[in-house]
Amino acid sequence: MEKSRKWKLFLGAGILAVYAFASLLAFWRMPERAAAWSEDTVPKRIALTFDDGPYPNLTRQLLDGLRERGVKASFFVVGENAKAYPDVIETMYEDGHLIGNHTYHHVQLTEVGEEKFKEEIRMTNAVLSEITGETPTFIRPPYGSWNKKYEEELNLFPVLWTVDPLDWCCNSSQCVYQRVVTTVKENDIILLHDCYETSVTAALSIVDSLQAQGYEFVTVDELLLE
Numbered sequence: 001m002e003k004s005r006k007w008k009l010f011l012g013a014g015i016l017a018v019y020a021f022a023s024l025l026a027f028w029r030m031p032e033r034a035a036a037w038s039e040d041t042v043p044k045r046i047a048l049t050f051d052d053g054p055y056p057n058l059t060r061q062l063l064d065g066l067r068e069r070g071v072k073a074s075f076f077v078v079g080e081n082a083k084a085y086p087d088v089i090e091t092m093y094e095d096g097h098l099i100g101n102h103t104y105h106h107v108q109l110t111e112v113g114e115e116k117f118k119e120e121i122r123m124t125n126a127v128l129s130e131i132t133g134e135t136p137t138f139i140r141p142p143y144g145s146w147n148k149k150y151e152e153e154l155n156l157f158p159v160l161w162t163v164d165p166l167d168w169c170c171n172s173s174q175c176v177y178q179r180v181v182t183t184v185k186e187n188d189i190i191l192l193h194d195c196y197e198t199s200v201t202a203a204l205s206i207v208d209s210l211q212a213q214g215y216e217f218v219t220v221d222e223l224l225l226e
């Protein structure tokens, strides 16, 4: 074989080897790259829920903060409060939050008998649908006490929670904030009450911190109905 031909063959084999090695390397790194991609582009979803409102000043303060941050939350409101402050419910609705039932007088449903059980829920649904034109389909039963027997007839889906910082026994917003951000994970439903200033302040700090960690805040229907 003449010298230059040998040299060409040698060069060709070398190029082939480099190409094969590069392909192999790319193949090996593929799962790693896919994982990095999904972490960067698919946000971790989470839901903030607020019970017992609306309270005119605090709930408005909360709604303003959520609007500034582009966050949708879920509000389980007490019928008599909604009746007293329909304008707050209107803003809540216009801002795109989910509005759910939390009974008319904040009663423990399993303690009041069948008739009162249904009445508490229907009265609240009636007040809310009069204000927003929409009948709620979600209920958070006070104290988490529910009877599945009436679920179908009332056409309501109960929503409990996965993170409860016990905000009612925190005397600072820092306490609520710490209890949430140190335990929270993807798909959690966080329970807060918009009747405490500490909870409203904490909620907005929680949003800022979790948004920076790549969380996306959604309403509970988006987490539950999939």
Ligand SMILES: [Zn+2]
Residues within 6 Å of the ligand: 051, 052, 102, 106, 142, 143
């Ligand atoms: Zn409650």
